[in-house]
Amino acid sequence: MLFDPLITFLLTLPPAVSTGCGVIGFCLYLTNYTLVTFRIISSQGITFFALNIFGAMMVLVSLAQNFNLGAMLIQVFWICLxxxxxxxxxxxxxxxxxxxxxL
Structure with missing residues (x-):
């Protein structure tokens, strides 16, 4: 299958790396919404969506070892959106x- 090597890689990550990726994703989400709150970036700009995508990707990495279907669906939705x-x-x-x- 197309994603088998990626899945195998994610499953063999040390737990500390997997957890660290989840924490980085959390930090990206917090940073993103803080920047919007203080009007440093716009919620309509590409930067806002790029930070959300990278945050969701990092959380997905952490879910490879501690899977949760609901959390995975949320992350996939954020990435697609x-x-x-x-x-x-x-x-x-x-x-x-x-x-x-x-003109």
Whole structure:
């Protein structure tokens, strides 16, 4: 299967590394929402969604050894939603740039 080597790698990580990845993901989530709260970044910007994606990925790594279906589904949802949101914003930028060239 396509993901077998990745799954095998994640399952063989030392527990401390797996837990550390989960803590890093937690820190990324907290950092992201703190930056939005203090209006340092916008919740509509690509940075917001990129931080959410990386945070969710790190939490997913930690779930490989301490699996929880609900937590895994939440992380996969955040990753998918983040990629869709980034694609929408990049497409809008490209269309705006094309409109500016055609003026």
């Amino acid at each position: 983040g990629f869709v949101a980034i694609a929408i914003r990049l497409r809008a930028k490209a269309l705006f740039a094309a409109d500016q060239i055609n």
